[in-house]
Every structure is written in structure tokens, then in C-alpha cells.
Amino acid sequence: MGRDELEPRPNAVTIRDVARAAKVSISTVSHVLSGKRPTSGATRRRVEDVIAQLGYRPNRVAQSLVWRRTFALGLIIPDIRNPYFPAFALGAEDRVRQRGYTLVLGNSEYDPERESSYLDLVRSQQLAGAIFCLGDEMSPILAQLQRAVEEGLAVVLVHSPMPSVPTVCADNRQGGRLAAQHILELGHRAIGIVSALPLDEGMADREAGFLDVLRESGMGVDRTAVPSMYGNHQIEGGYQAMIDLLAHAPHLTAVFVLNDLMALGALEAARASGRRVPTDISVIGFDNVPFAALANPPLTTVGQPIRQLGEQAADLLLRVIEDGKPPVETSSQPNVLLPNELIVRGSTAPPPAP
Numbered sequence: 001m002g003r004d005e006l007e008p009r010p011n012a013v014t015i016r017d018v019a020r021a022a023k024v025s026i027s028t029v030s031h032v033l034s035g036k037r038p039t040s041g042a043t044r045r046r047v048e049d050v051i052a053q054l055g056y057r058p059n060r061v062a063q064s065l066v067w068r069r070t071f072a073l074g075l076i077i078p079d080i081r082n083p084y085f086p087a088f089a090l091g092a093e094d095r096v097r098q099r100g101y102t103l104v105l106g107n108s109e110y111d112p113e114r115e116s117s118y119l120d121l122v123r124s125q126q127l128a129g130a131i132f133c134l135g136d137e138m139s140p141i142l143a144q145l146q147r148a149v150e151e152g153l154a155v156v157l158v159h160s161p162m163p164s165v166p167t168v169c170a171d172n173r174q175g176g177r178l179a180a181q182h183i184l185e186l187g188h189r190a191i192g193i194v195s196a197l198p199l200d201e202g203m204a205d206r207e208a209g210f211l212d213v214l215r216e217s218g219m220g221v222d223r224t225a226v227p228s229m230y231g232n233h234q235i236e237g238g239y240q241a242m243i244d245l246l247a248h249a250p251h252l253t254a255v256f257v258l259n260d261l262m263a264l265g266a267l268e269a270a271r272a273s274g275r276r277v278p279t280d281i282s283v284i285g286f287d288n289v290p291f292a293a294l295a296n297p298p299l300t301t302v303g304q305p306i307r308q309l310g311e312q313a314a315d316l317l318l319r320v321i322e323d324g325k326p327p328v329e330t331s332s333q334p335n336v337l338l339p340n341e342l343i344v345r346g347s348t349a350p351p352p353a354p
Helices: 015-022 026-034 041-054 060-067 084-098 112-123 141-150 172-186 201-216 235-248 260-272 306-323
Strands: 072-077 102-107 129-133 155-158 167-170 191-196 228-231 254-257 282-287 300-303 335-338 341-343
Touching: 015 026, 015 041, 026 041, 072 084, 072 112, 084 102, 084 129, 084 306, 102 112, 112 129, 112 141, 129 306, 141 155, 155 306, 167 172, 167 306, 172 201, 172 254, 172 282, 172 300, 172 341, 191 201, 191 235, 191 260, 228 235, 235 254, 235 260, 254 260, 260 282, 306 335
Parallel strands: 072 102, 072 129, 129 155, 155 167, 167 335, 191 228, 191 254, 254 282, 282 300
Antiparallel strands: 300 341
16 A cells, blocks of 8 residues: 555545544544643644644634634724734734634724624624724723623733733833933924824823923923824824924924824925924834835834734733633733834934024
């Protein structure tokens, strides 16, 4: 009998073939795949080695019927046009695929009703769990998410820390401090802010950290001392907010823009207002989206570990799913906080000489 007759072809491998080759029962292979029951280290490794050698791919439709569970997870984002979120999704998808799940993307367009409809999919068990990147820190879905966790559903929040819901976020306050320290070290004292509405908690923390450092340096931080304007999270919102800010406070020599998309618009607005960046005015953003380095001039920004945030959010969601139930105290939910880094490029420089 030839080798081809002894070994199953990869596209025809079944769980029975894996069990036979690993010299274990079919139920043992099933336990290794599902992770629902403990399996000894040696047995698990032997089964995993056989799966890799034979190229076995579980039939998730069949498993969903047998195990009465879905292998689809949701990632709910507020704005698919923002390049931040595709980078985040890549990290999350890598993690969930490694564990045999599929990631389903939902775009809420900052609409709480859409966010709520995706949570309903978790409640109906069409999704095994979901990662929520909310568009508004005051979203009415926050209360629904808290109830969902209390009900034992698997949900994870990103950028909107709540003590009662598992959360992953970058340390936005620390990131705001980095931006302020950079601007002050360059010698700027006439400083403005471009923020966005709806104002999420992450942006509020960025601004708070920024103002903390200005205050510690002895500067006033009221709206007269540090004027601000609001955009709509997009390039055009940053453009219009910067136009309005410079019309209101033409003496500014530096502006902190609370996300990179708006910062790109702010760069163009500065040029449209007759100012050279960074000779006349410095602009610093936040996020380090993939094309920030391609701006004209390249954008100085506070870089979030975007892909790592996606990976950590997926890891946390999978941990919640595998635990099978929430902690006794909902106030003790796991929380992952990641640091940011300052990325200095060509859009910041010392202020012009008086």
C-alpha cells in the first residue's frame, strides 16, 4: 500500500482521522479543539501536532451545531473611514483566527441604535461575544453593556473604561502629557487645542493630561489661556476647527489636535491661513495612523500601539468567553492599559522669534 493511501489528503481530513493518528478518542480531539475540558499536556501536544501534520481544519458549522455555540465574534467600530480602526481590526482578527473564530465587523457610524443592535446579536447567541469601540462616552449603550456583563455575556470595551465591564485602552492621559511636554520643551507658550464632538472619554483624557502638564508648568489652562475648537473626528472637521481657532486666536504658535485625521485637516487649514508649518505654527496629532508619516510635513504625533490594542482586546474577549461567567464582583473586571509613545516628525519646531 502506498504512502498516499495511508495518509488522508488535507482537504479530506476528518476528526476521526486525527483521533486515529494521535491514538486518542474522537472526544479527546474535540476537547482539545474546544478547550472546554482539561487535557493533559502531552496528549494535547500530540493531538495538536497531528492536526498540524495532517492539515486538519475543523468544520465550524458542524461544531456550532454539536457544541451549540457560534464561532463568530463581533468588532463594533464607530467609523470605518478612520484608518485607526482597520489597523486595530488587523490585530484583533489575527488573534481570533488563531483560536478558530471568525471576526465580524460592524460599523456604527456613531449611532447608539446600531451599537445596541450588535449587542442584540450577542444576546441572541448569533455572536459568541463582541468588542465595542463606542462613538460617544455618553452612549446609552453603556448601561446595556453593564447589564450584559452581569448576565454573563462576553463583551469587551475599548477606549471607554468602565470598572464594571472588561476594558482595553491606551493610556490617553499619559499620551496627552507626552504631547504637552514636547510642545513646552520646544518653547511654545501660545497653545491651542482642536478636539472633536461627540467627545469620547479617550479624547477627554488626552486633553486632561495635556492641560495637567501646562498647569504644572505654571500656565493658565482656562479657555482664554488655551483656546479650543471642535471638529467632527474627520479631516474636514479638523480643517474647519483650525480655521475657526486661528481666526479666534491668531497669536497661537502650537496646536494639539486630538486625533491624526483632524490633524491632517489642521495642517491644510494652517496653510490656507497663510501660515507655514512648523516655521510659523507647530501641529501635533494623536494616534499615529498609518499615513501620518506621509503628511506634508510629516506629522508629529502621539503613537498608540494600535495593532497591539486590537490583539489585547481579542485576547481579553476570548478569556471572558472561556471563563464562561463574570467575576462575582463586577467591579473587579479585567482592565488592560497600554502606554503611548511620542513620535517626532516635521510638523513641530520651536516657535518663531518675536
